[in-house]
Amino acid sequence: MAYLKLGLCLCLLGLTNALGGRRVGGISQDARPVDQEIRELVDRVKGDILTQLPSNEERSMFEPISYKTQLVNGVNYFVKIQTGVNSYIHVKIYSNFRKTDVSLTGLEVGKTAEDPINYI
Template sequence: MMRGAYSEVKLATPEVQAIADQVKPQLEKKENTTYKVFEALQYRTQVVHGLNYLIKVCISETEDQCVHLIVYVALPQEPSLTAYQLDKTKTDPLDPF
């Protein structure tokens, strides 16, 4: 993958779910809410001085509600939520923002 370009969309892996789980408290604090469902569905990566993950996360069991997250990961630091978009659905494209 070329530096700066996002990868193709891939199905979420257990590693991506773990990254989403690590930034979940950051999102909950920013939005002043608690998400009972937080299931990573898809992701893309971007090579920078570390990795940016663009992750589509389902946040509802009964509705088609998702959030898109941009998470920066640079070892040995913990993942950091750098941006997010609410009011997404499972069919919305996972495009950089």
């Protein structure tokens, strides 16, 4: 039985390391640059993001810049997106582990390049 518990702990530790060192429930410490996987995730909810943006929010660009994650029953992605020359938004996107269920679950406007990505 002790070996089973040890094996389970090591398995969870390996999963935690594979997920960038984040713990279940906690948001990752450092923002990471966006890669192709995150761009595709953002593209899947881009229509929802644009629909929820206030009409006075600049929209001359739409470029995901950086992101953090939170491991839940799936993954929450907190993404900084540049929408104009000096205009940024932060969005929260939920995805199940298989990425078959992806949805926009939060949006904050009025952000700057210097604003850290925090929990939404």
